[in-house]
Amino acid sequence: MKFKNKEQNKRWIVIYAILAVILLAVYYLLNLEILDSWDKYIPFLKKFTLSLILISIIFMISKIIGRVVNSQNHLEGDRYNLLRIIRFISIVLSLIVVTSFLFQNLLAAAATLGLFSLILGFALQAPITSFIAWIYLIFRRSYLVGDRIQIKGFRGDVVEISYLDTSILECSGDYLGNDRKSGRTIRFPNSLILKEEITNYSGPDVPFIWNETPLQIAFTSDLQFVEDCLLKASLDDFKERYPQLDSQKRDAWKPAVYFRINTYAWMEAVISYPVEPLDTTGRRNRILRAALPVLNSAPDKVKFPEGSLR
Structure with missing residues (x-):
């Protein structure tokens, strides 16, 4: 996946660079005397071409920075967040360029943007709150892509953190009694993290959580033998x-x-043991597969419930 992202960034860098060169050539061609008959349109075309050049350069630089980020040994979640921030900054800068093109000066553009933002603030309160929550997520690092989290009854592995919502691949759920992935995708608005508790089962500082698996045995069993077998497994x-x-x-x-x-x-x-959040079911199965044959091979030391008492 990382290699694929590098190749895509390289391709887009080349595309934006070629586009910027072509637009720059067009900008200078507009100064030719042969186009004097277009005097009325030349200033508009020049400004439009210059805006496109700046936008191409902005996106080219963002792809170059993205390529550098992909080449570093960042955690997957950190890399994802950095790329999102780079993309967001490039979009904002491009919008500034477009606004400057539409208006005569930056002061008028800023005033118009301020009025426009005020109107949108009332009309789009929920999306704006979710966007603010995304900024909070970036700096607070409540969860990253790849983490297993639980929030408001939803539990799963984070696969995407967009500007407005978060997508997780559900584990457990309505049809499963273990921590395996159910195959369903859950999306919730980022604003939810400002109102609900978040449980993060993953993280670089604490890679394991504690899990436990019980075995029913008789009171006459050799407890030390049972303990040794489970610990060894x-x-x-x-x-x-x-x-x-x-x-x-x-x-x-x-x-x-x-x-x-x-x-x-x-x-x-x-048996209480450490386990990675994504390996809870697999680790329990491996421990039981290793311990049960040993316990069953010593019926004089270990007795299990059987028959009508099971």
């Missing part, structure tokens, strides 16, 4: 998935086992 999977973590960082995310009595009068052995 969790630790082995963690080491395999994150070999790059040194022992000190790994110690900060050690799993734990505790026991409790459930409502059916059986004991529960609960």
Whole structure:
């Protein structure tokens, strides 16, 4: 995806550069004596051509800066936000150029824009609030593209943060009992973040959240044996998935086992372990696949609910 963006930026840089050169040539061709019969239209054409040249240069520079941003080792969410800001600034500068073309001077343009903005402020309160919330998101970094979040009952992975709304790929939802993606896209206005609590399950500083999986066992089971099996399954999977973590960082995310009595009068052995938000279901399955064969192979030490008592 990153390589594709670089190629697209390169293509647009070339297009805008060629367009600027062509328009510059047209601007100077308008000074030729052969066009003297068009004296009445020449000033307008010159100003129009100059405006297009400036707009081409603005977008060319924005693509160059975007190419530089894509070449840096930014987080995906940070890169996305930077590119959005660059695009927004280029659009604003282009609008200023267009307004200057339509009016005789910048003072008149500013006055007109101010009056126009005041009218729009009353008519478009909701979109303007969402746009302000987007600016808040950029600086506050409440969530980034790729994060798993929950807001007002919606939970999913952020795939787009536009100027007015946010799109997430829903996980869990009405038809699933786990954290797998449901396939549905949820869009909500950015203004929602100014009124609702946001839960962010992801982030570079805290890459893991804690999850737990219970197993029902009999009171006569060997609790130490059960604890050792569950801990080993969790630790082995963690080491395999994150070999790059040194022992000190790994110690900060050690799993734990505790026991409790459930409502059916059986004991529960609960393994609590760290997991990346997008891997909750997969990690639980891997731990169970590793632990259950060992537990089942020792029926004298571990007894599970069975028959009518299950």
